[in-house]
Amino acid sequence: MENVEVDGILVAAHELKGPLATLRQLALSFDGMDTEGERIREEMVNVSERAIRQVNDLTKMRRLEDGLFEMEPVAVRTVCDEVTRELSYLFRENGQKLKVRYKCRNGLVVANRDLLFSVVYNFLLNATHYAEEGSEAEMVVSEVKDRVRVDIRDYGPVLSKDIWKEMRRGWIEKPTSIAMRPGSSGLGLFIASKFSRYMNAKVGAIRHRDGTSFYVELLKSKQASLFDDFCG
Amino acid sequence: MIFVVDDDKVMAKCIARAIPSDVRIFGNAIDAMEALSEELPEMIFLDIMLSGPDGFTFLNEMISYPDTMKIPIVIISSLDFSGQDLSEYGVVGILDKSKMVPEDIERYAEKYARH
Numbered sequence: 001m002e003n004v005e006v007d008g009i010l011v012a013a014h015e016l017k018g019p020l021a022t023l024r025q026l027a028l029s030f031d032g033m034d035t036e037g038e039r040i041r042e043e044m045v046n047v048s049e050r051a052i053r054q055v056n057d058l059t060k061m062r063r064l065e066d067g068l069f070e071m072e073p074v075a076v077r078t079v080c081d082e083v084t085r086e087l088s089y090l091f092r093e094n095g096q097k098l099k100v101r102y103k104c105r106n107g108l109v110v111a112n113r114d115l116l117f118s119v120v121y122n123f124l125l126n127a128t129h130y131a132e133e134g135s136e137a138e139m140v141v142s143e144v145k146d147r148v149r150v151d152i153r154d155y156g157p158v159l160s161k162d163i164w165k166e167m168r169r170g171w172i173e174k175p176t177s178i179a180m181r182p183g184s185s186g187l188g189l190f191i192a193s194k195f196s197r198y199m200n201a202k203v204g205a206i207r208h209r210d211g212t213s214f215y216v217e218l219l220k221s222k223q224a225s226l227f228d229d230f231c232g
Numbered sequence: 233m234i235f236v237v238d239d240d241k242v243m244a245k246c247i248a249r250a251i252p253s254d255v256r257i258f259g260n261a262i263d264a265m266e267a268l269s270e271e272l273p274e275m276i277f278l279d280i281m282l283s284g285p286d287g288f289t290f291l292n293e294m295i296s297y298p299d300t301m302k303i304p305i306v307i308i309s310s311l312d313f314s315g316q317d318l319s320e321y322g323v324v325g326i327l328d329k330s331k332m333v334p335e336d337i338e339r340y341a342e343k344y345a346r347h
Contacts, residue, residue, distance in 0.1 A: 017310045018281075018310060020330070021243070021310055021330040022240055022242050022246070025246040025329070025332075025334075028246075028334055029249055029250075049330075052330045
Protein backbone atom coordinates (compact mmCIF):
# COMPACT_ATOMS: atom_id res chain seq x y z
CA MET A 1 0.00 0.00 0.00
CA GLU A 2 1.26 3.51 -0.78
CA ASN A 3 2.50 5.55 2.18
CA VAL A 4 0.03 8.35 1.47
CA GLU A 5 -2.79 5.83 1.61
CA VAL A 6 -1.47 4.35 4.83
CA ASP A 7 -1.14 7.83 6.36
CA GLY A 8 -4.75 8.57 5.43
CA ILE A 9 -5.90 5.36 7.05
CA LEU A 10 -3.82 6.14 10.10
CA VAL A 11 -5.40 9.58 10.55
CA ALA A 12 -8.87 8.11 10.08
CA ALA A 13 -8.09 5.35 12.58
CA HIS A 14 -6.94 7.85 15.20
CA GLU A 15 -10.07 9.92 14.62
CA LEU A 16 -12.28 6.86 15.06
CA LYS A 17 -10.60 5.59 18.17
CA GLY A 18 -11.77 8.50 20.35
CA PRO A 19 -15.52 8.14 19.70
CA LEU A 20 -15.28 4.36 19.97
CA ALA A 21 -13.56 4.62 23.34
CA THR A 22 -16.26 7.07 24.44
CA LEU A 23 -19.04 4.74 23.30
CA ARG A 24 -17.46 1.91 25.26
CA GLN A 25 -17.16 4.13 28.32
CA LEU A 26 -20.80 5.19 28.00
CA ALA A 27 -21.89 1.57 27.91
CA LEU A 28 -19.77 0.83 30.97
CA SER A 29 -21.42 3.74 32.79
CA PHE A 30 -24.87 2.15 32.75
CA ASP A 31 -25.83 0.56 35.99
CA GLY A 32 -28.93 -0.77 37.73
CA MET A 33 -29.94 -2.69 34.59
CA ASP A 34 -32.18 -5.74 34.50
CA THR A 35 -30.88 -8.96 32.97
CA GLU A 36 -31.77 -8.03 29.40
CA GLY A 37 -30.37 -4.52 29.85
CA GLU A 38 -27.18 -5.97 31.25
CA ARG A 39 -26.90 -8.31 28.25
CA ILE A 40 -27.28 -5.40 25.84
CA ARG A 41 -24.77 -3.34 27.81
CA GLU A 42 -22.22 -6.16 27.62
CA GLU A 43 -22.82 -6.49 23.91
CA MET A 44 -22.26 -2.76 23.42
CA VAL A 45 -18.97 -3.02 25.30
CA ASN A 46 -17.92 -6.08 23.30
CA VAL A 47 -18.80 -4.52 19.96
CA SER A 48 -16.97 -1.29 20.72
CA GLU A 49 -13.94 -3.22 21.97
CA ARG A 50 -13.90 -5.21 18.75
CA ALA A 51 -14.05 -2.00 16.72
CA ILE A 52 -11.24 -0.48 18.81
CA ARG A 53 -9.13 -3.58 18.22
CA GLN A 54 -9.66 -3.28 14.46
CA VAL A 55 -8.78 0.42 14.52
CA ASN A 56 -5.67 -0.42 16.54
CA ASP A 57 -4.66 -2.91 13.85
CA LEU A 58 -4.77 -0.12 11.30
CA THR A 59 -2.58 2.12 13.42
CA LYS A 60 -0.10 -0.74 13.80
CA MET A 61 0.50 -0.72 10.04
CA ARG A 62 2.58 2.45 10.19
CA ARG A 63 4.55 1.17 13.17
CA LEU A 64 5.13 -1.94 11.10
CA GLU A 65 6.90 0.08 8.44
CA ASP A 66 9.05 1.69 11.09
CA GLY A 67 10.00 -1.78 12.36
CA LEU A 68 8.78 -1.02 15.86
CA PHE A 69 7.57 -4.49 16.77
CA GLU A 70 10.08 -6.68 18.54
CA MET A 71 10.28 -10.33 17.67
CA GLU A 72 10.47 -12.62 20.65
CA PRO A 73 9.65 -16.18 21.72
CA VAL A 74 5.85 -16.35 22.02
CA ALA A 75 3.71 -19.21 23.33
CA VAL A 76 1.23 -19.87 20.52
CA ARG A 77 -1.28 -21.72 22.62
CA THR A 78 -1.49 -18.93 25.15
CA VAL A 79 -2.20 -16.40 22.41
CA CYS A 80 -4.80 -18.67 20.78
CA ASP A 81 -6.48 -19.20 24.15
CA GLU A 82 -6.69 -15.45 24.69
CA VAL A 83 -8.18 -14.81 21.27
CA THR A 84 -10.68 -17.62 21.77
CA ARG A 85 -11.69 -16.20 25.13
CA GLU A 86 -12.13 -12.74 23.65
CA LEU A 87 -14.23 -13.90 20.71
CA SER A 88 -16.23 -16.67 22.38
CA TYR A 89 -19.09 -14.25 23.08
CA LEU A 90 -19.37 -13.49 19.37
CA PHE A 91 -19.63 -17.15 18.39
CA ARG A 92 -22.23 -17.55 21.12
CA GLU A 93 -24.20 -14.51 19.95
CA ASN A 94 -24.09 -15.76 16.36
CA GLY A 95 -25.32 -19.19 17.41
CA GLN A 96 -22.10 -20.85 16.25
CA LYS A 97 -19.68 -23.26 17.83
CA LEU A 98 -15.93 -22.86 17.95
CA LYS A 99 -13.88 -26.03 18.28
CA VAL A 100 -10.26 -25.64 19.33
CA ARG A 101 -7.76 -28.49 19.03
CA TYR A 102 -4.13 -28.42 20.05
CA LYS A 103 -2.10 -31.14 18.36
CA CYS A 104 1.18 -29.99 19.84
CA ARG A 105 2.61 -28.69 23.05
CA ASN A 106 2.56 -25.05 24.00
CA GLY A 107 5.77 -24.47 22.10
CA LEU A 108 7.38 -21.13 21.47
CA VAL A 109 7.52 -19.45 18.09
CA VAL A 110 9.41 -16.44 16.85
CA ALA A 111 6.78 -13.72 16.64
CA ASN A 112 5.50 -10.50 18.06
CA ARG A 113 2.77 -11.22 20.57
CA ASP A 114 0.48 -8.33 19.58
CA LEU A 115 0.78 -9.04 15.88
CA LEU A 116 0.21 -12.76 16.31
CA PHE A 117 -2.86 -12.01 18.40
CA SER A 118 -4.19 -9.81 15.57
CA VAL A 119 -3.54 -12.46 12.92
CA VAL A 120 -5.41 -15.19 14.81
CA TYR A 121 -8.08 -12.69 15.84
CA ASN A 122 -8.73 -11.59 12.25
CA PHE A 123 -8.90 -15.16 10.96
CA LEU A 124 -11.35 -16.14 13.69
CA LEU A 125 -13.40 -13.01 13.14
CA ASN A 126 -13.55 -13.94 9.50
CA ALA A 127 -14.71 -17.44 10.42
CA THR A 128 -17.56 -16.26 12.61
CA HIS A 129 -18.55 -13.70 10.00
CA TYR A 130 -19.06 -16.34 7.35
CA ALA A 131 -20.22 -19.34 9.36
CA GLU A 132 -23.98 -19.67 9.37
CA GLU A 133 -26.07 -19.89 12.51
CA GLY A 134 -25.88 -23.40 13.93
CA SER A 135 -22.63 -24.18 12.14
CA GLU A 136 -19.14 -24.26 13.56
CA ALA A 137 -15.61 -23.07 12.99
CA GLU A 138 -12.49 -24.90 14.01
CA MET A 139 -9.05 -23.78 15.10
CA VAL A 140 -6.26 -26.36 15.00
CA VAL A 141 -2.73 -25.74 16.22
CA SER A 142 -0.19 -28.27 14.96
CA GLU A 143 3.49 -28.70 14.17
CA VAL A 144 4.83 -28.81 10.64
CA LYS A 145 8.58 -29.52 10.68
CA ASP A 146 10.29 -26.42 12.04
CA ARG A 147 7.07 -24.45 12.19
CA VAL A 148 3.91 -24.23 14.23
CA ARG A 149 0.77 -23.88 12.20
CA VAL A 150 -2.55 -22.34 13.23
CA ASP A 151 -5.41 -23.37 10.95
CA ILE A 152 -8.81 -21.72 11.11
CA ARG A 153 -11.50 -23.52 9.20
CA ASP A 154 -14.87 -21.97 8.44
CA TYR A 155 -17.92 -23.39 6.71
CA GLY A 156 -18.85 -20.29 4.78
CA PRO A 157 -18.72 -19.55 1.06
CA VAL A 158 -15.71 -20.77 -0.91
CA LEU A 159 -12.80 -18.37 -1.28
CA SER A 160 -12.35 -16.89 -4.75
CA LYS A 161 -9.57 -18.37 -6.84
CA ASP A 162 -7.87 -14.97 -7.26
CA ILE A 163 -7.52 -14.41 -3.54
CA TRP A 164 -6.48 -18.02 -3.06
CA LYS A 165 -3.69 -17.48 -5.61
CA GLU A 166 -2.53 -14.36 -3.79
CA MET A 167 -2.56 -16.25 -0.53
CA ARG A 168 -0.45 -19.00 -2.10
CA ARG A 169 2.23 -16.42 -2.70
CA GLY A 170 2.24 -15.80 1.05
CA TRP A 171 0.68 -12.35 1.28
CA ILE A 172 -1.91 -10.14 -0.36
CA GLU A 173 -1.09 -6.82 -1.90
CA LYS A 174 -4.06 -4.70 -0.79
CA PRO A 175 -7.46 -5.09 0.82
CA THR A 176 -9.64 -6.76 -1.79
CA SER A 177 -13.24 -7.73 -1.45
CA ILE A 178 -13.24 -11.49 -1.17
CA ALA A 179 -15.49 -12.34 -4.10
CA MET A 180 -17.99 -15.13 -3.40
CA ARG A 181 -17.78 -14.02 0.22
CA PRO A 182 -20.43 -11.32 0.40
CA GLY A 183 -20.11 -8.44 2.83
CA SER A 184 -16.36 -8.64 2.90
CA SER A 185 -13.84 -5.84 2.42
CA GLY A 186 -10.94 -8.25 2.80
CA LEU A 187 -9.33 -5.84 5.27
CA GLY A 188 -8.92 -8.41 8.05
CA LEU A 189 -7.20 -10.77 5.66
CA PHE A 190 -4.95 -8.01 4.37
CA ILE A 191 -3.96 -7.05 7.92
CA ALA A 192 -3.31 -10.69 8.87
CA SER A 193 -1.19 -11.13 5.76
CA LYS A 194 0.78 -7.95 6.38
CA PHE A 195 1.45 -8.74 10.04
CA SER A 196 2.44 -12.32 9.18
CA ARG A 197 4.90 -11.15 6.59
CA TYR A 198 6.52 -8.86 9.14
CA MET A 199 6.99 -11.88 11.41
CA ASN A 200 8.45 -13.97 8.57
CA ALA A 201 5.43 -16.20 8.96
CA LYS A 202 3.64 -17.81 6.08
CA VAL A 203 -0.07 -17.32 5.54
CA GLY A 204 -2.19 -19.31 3.18
CA ALA A 205 -5.66 -20.55 2.41
CA ILE A 206 -7.18 -23.88 1.50
CA ARG A 207 -10.35 -23.96 -0.56
CA HIS A 208 -12.83 -26.58 0.59
CA ARG A 209 -16.07 -27.43 -1.14
CA ASP A 210 -17.92 -26.16 1.91
CA GLY A 211 -15.75 -23.35 3.17
CA THR A 212 -12.21 -22.15 3.61
CA SER A 213 -9.26 -22.68 5.92
CA PHE A 214 -6.86 -19.84 6.54
CA TYR A 215 -3.58 -20.63 8.19
CA VAL A 216 -0.43 -19.04 9.48
CA GLU A 217 2.85 -20.91 9.95
CA LEU A 218 5.38 -19.50 12.36
CA LEU A 219 8.99 -20.50 12.86
CA LYS A 220 9.63 -22.35 16.09
CA SER A 221 11.83 -20.50 18.50
CA LYS A 222 15.17 -22.13 19.25
CA GLN A 223 14.21 -21.80 22.87
CA ALA A 224 11.30 -24.11 22.10
CA SER A 225 13.46 -27.22 22.02
CA LEU A 226 14.69 -26.53 25.54
CA PHE A 227 11.17 -25.69 26.61
CA ASP A 228 9.66 -28.80 25.05
CA ASP A 229 11.90 -31.05 27.10
CA PHE A 230 10.22 -29.81 30.22
CA CYS A 231 6.59 -29.60 29.31
CA GLY A 232 4.33 -32.43 28.54
CA MET B 233 -12.21 18.66 44.43
CA ILE B 234 -10.98 16.82 41.35
CA PHE B 235 -10.38 18.34 37.93
CA VAL B 236 -11.13 16.47 34.71
CA VAL B 237 -9.55 17.95 31.58
CA ASP B 238 -10.87 16.40 28.37
CA ASP B 239 -12.19 18.02 25.20
CA ASP B 240 -14.56 15.10 24.63
CA LYS B 241 -17.50 16.23 26.77
CA VAL B 242 -19.18 12.84 26.82
CA MET B 243 -15.98 11.09 27.90
CA ALA B 244 -15.38 13.79 30.54
CA LYS B 245 -18.86 13.19 31.96
CA CYS B 246 -18.27 9.43 32.02
CA ILE B 247 -15.05 10.00 33.97
CA ALA B 248 -16.79 12.44 36.34
CA ARG B 249 -19.59 9.94 36.95
CA ALA B 250 -17.07 7.41 38.22
CA ILE B 251 -15.57 9.87 40.73
CA PRO B 252 -17.21 9.78 44.15
CA SER B 253 -16.40 13.43 45.02
CA ASP B 254 -16.78 16.97 43.67
CA VAL B 255 -15.59 17.36 40.10
CA ARG B 256 -14.95 20.27 37.77
CA ILE B 257 -14.78 19.53 34.06
CA PHE B 258 -12.66 21.56 31.62
CA GLY B 259 -12.78 21.19 27.86
CA ASN B 260 -9.31 22.63 27.28
CA ALA B 261 -6.00 23.19 29.04
CA ILE B 262 -6.28 27.00 29.17
CA ASP B 263 -9.52 26.98 31.17
CA ALA B 264 -8.04 24.39 33.54
CA MET B 265 -4.84 26.44 33.98
CA GLU B 266 -6.87 29.57 34.78
CA ALA B 267 -8.94 27.65 37.32
CA LEU B 268 -5.75 26.57 39.08
CA SER B 269 -5.14 30.14 40.18
CA GLU B 270 -8.51 30.12 41.98
CA GLU B 271 -8.58 26.63 43.39
CA LEU B 272 -6.09 23.79 43.76
CA PRO B 273 -7.62 20.38 43.15
CA GLU B 274 -6.60 17.28 45.05
CA MET B 275 -5.88 15.54 41.79
CA ILE B 276 -6.41 15.85 38.04
CA PHE B 277 -7.52 13.43 35.33
CA LEU B 278 -5.93 14.72 32.13
CA ASP B 279 -6.39 13.88 28.46
CA ILE B 280 -3.34 14.49 26.26
CA MET B 281 -4.74 15.15 22.79
CA LEU B 282 -6.61 18.34 23.62
CA SER B 283 -7.75 21.02 21.25
CA GLY B 284 -5.47 24.02 21.73
CA PRO B 285 -2.52 23.51 24.07
CA ASP B 286 -2.09 19.78 24.60
CA GLY B 287 -1.76 17.75 27.77
CA PHE B 288 2.03 18.04 27.82
CA THR B 289 1.82 21.83 27.74
CA PHE B 290 -0.47 21.57 30.72
CA LEU B 291 1.93 19.21 32.51
CA ASN B 292 4.84 21.58 31.93
CA GLU B 293 2.79 24.44 33.31
CA MET B 294 1.92 22.38 36.37
CA ILE B 295 5.50 21.53 37.28
CA SER B 296 6.64 25.12 36.82
CA TYR B 297 4.78 26.34 39.94
CA PRO B 298 5.55 25.10 43.44
CA ASP B 299 1.87 24.97 44.46
CA THR B 300 0.78 22.83 41.52
CA MET B 301 3.83 20.66 40.97
CA LYS B 302 2.81 18.12 43.58
CA ILE B 303 -0.79 17.67 42.49
CA PRO B 304 -1.21 14.04 41.42
CA ILE B 305 -2.18 13.65 37.79
CA VAL B 306 -3.64 10.63 36.04
CA ILE B 307 -3.35 10.67 32.28
CA ILE B 308 -6.33 9.32 30.39
CA SER B 309 -5.49 8.86 26.74
CA SER B 310 -5.86 6.67 23.68
CA LEU B 311 -2.17 7.14 22.95
CA ASP B 312 0.24 4.37 23.80
CA PHE B 313 2.37 5.35 26.80
CA SER B 314 3.48 1.84 27.63
CA GLY B 315 6.91 1.73 29.22
CA GLN B 316 7.08 5.49 29.72
CA ASP B 317 7.80 7.06 33.07
CA LEU B 318 6.12 10.45 33.41
CA SER B 319 6.52 10.74 37.17
CA GLU B 320 8.68 13.86 36.79
CA TYR B 321 5.47 15.60 35.64
CA GLY B 322 3.58 14.48 38.74
CA VAL B 323 1.90 11.70 36.79
CA VAL B 324 0.86 8.94 39.18
CA GLY B 325 -0.98 6.78 36.66
CA ILE B 326 -1.84 6.32 33.01
CA LEU B 327 -5.14 4.90 31.84
CA ASP B 328 -5.82 3.73 28.31
CA LYS B 329 -9.15 5.22 27.28
CA SER B 330 -9.98 2.21 25.17
CA LYS B 331 -9.40 -0.29 27.98
CA MET B 332 -10.16 1.45 31.28
CA VAL B 333 -13.21 0.71 33.38
CA PRO B 334 -14.98 3.09 35.80
CA GLU B 335 -13.44 1.22 38.73
CA ASP B 336 -9.96 2.31 37.58
CA ILE B 337 -10.97 5.95 37.88
CA GLU B 338 -12.68 5.35 41.20
CA ARG B 339 -9.56 3.63 42.55
CA TYR B 340 -7.32 6.60 41.72
CA ALA B 341 -9.84 9.08 43.10
CA GLU B 342 -10.07 7.16 46.36
CA LYS B 343 -6.32 6.95 46.64
CA TYR B 344 -5.48 10.58 45.94
CA ALA B 345 -8.54 12.60 46.96
CA ARG B 346 -10.39 13.02 50.25
CA HIS B 347 -14.15 12.54 50.24
